[in-house]
Amino acid sequence: MKTALVVRGGWDGHQPREATERFIPHLERNGFTVRVEEATEVYADADYMATVDLIMQANTMSTIDAAHLAGLTAAVRNGTGLGGWHGGIADSYRDSADYLHMIGGQFAHHAGIEPEKRIGEQSDNYLTHTIEIVPERRDHPIVAGLDDFELTTEQYWVLSDAYNDVLATTTIAARPFDAWQRPVVSPSVWTRQWGAGRVFVCTAGHRVEVLDHPSVRTIIERGLLWASR
Template identity: 60%
Template sequence: MYADADAMAATDLVLQCVTMSQISGEQVAGLRAAVEAGTGLTGWHGGIVDSYRASSDYLQLVGGQFATHPGKEPCERQGGQEDNYLPHTVNLTALGREHPVTAGIEDFDLVTEQYWVLHDDLVDVLATTTHPTRPWHPWHRPITSPAVWTRRWGAGRIVVTTPGHSLDVLEHPSVRTVIERGMLWASRTASAS
């Protein structure tokens, strides 16, 4: 669909939900052109920041890329996905406290995958999460990663929300509100007003 210029021109919002896949040069060019022309782009978790790892054009468009999600202490791991579920706080930034996507939301706690994200300086970070140092971690100081960000790309708007691994996380009132508001804010109809 991304390579279909007519379909993309008629699309107000792309809700990206693809993890660890491939995208052709023609497809990513179509997506970028649509966003530059005003189509909104949003998604959560691996569906947007772990979509097309091999496409630098896609990564530049989104503004960030999943790197890892540190797990529990090795002696506590059972071999399932829960090994990566850690209690952590999503902290609103000063910008996040005023932005339409996150205004009125307080810092909130989750127990789920805590994404460590590589990002560029064109993202407007609305919320962050900090990875502490633990005796079993090789890094020597806490790492703060964006958890929610927006980005303007041409006439288009992009919203990325990194929490969202499972249904219970998506049902968390703050996560749900951020995703719902993010879709509205990024939509072409919203950016035209």
């Protein structure tokens, strides 16, 4: 049996409990025993973390204690896999440079609909956009056999670096009312080797209906297994 640790919390708008419950059965079917924590204190338990093969994190817009972060980064560097989606991994601990360095991408923006159509709800940031599989990476086990697909949800613009292995991208349009003046290609799915550990990120997944999209769900299910020790 392998061991998976689920750490969830933060902003309720990302439905961390409902979202993670969608993938726990998948992990169990693939031979994992699963422990669920609603806070990051567990990361500081070095003896336990040494036994964890995979961390599935869904914790948005939070802060993390220095000891908890040190435990998390040490576990990944020693071979524990880390995976997640959307703000639960790419917008977790904005004030931690070490965390951002390990993840390889930080949420910066999601474009909105036309200003005159906004009503002050989450839907103000739901745009129809395409997730494009990187042609040269179509044989990667996380995206193999998948075609480009369309979503209507938040389109994440992330700040990233060239160390990522980018498997899919999305192109953010430049419209007359936007501050940027040309389209921007942003990574949507990537992996990152960190020490002996693997990191997997999928930026789609704002709410459970997005996670239920067949391609998004397939990417996340495969990505979690790929990241595991």
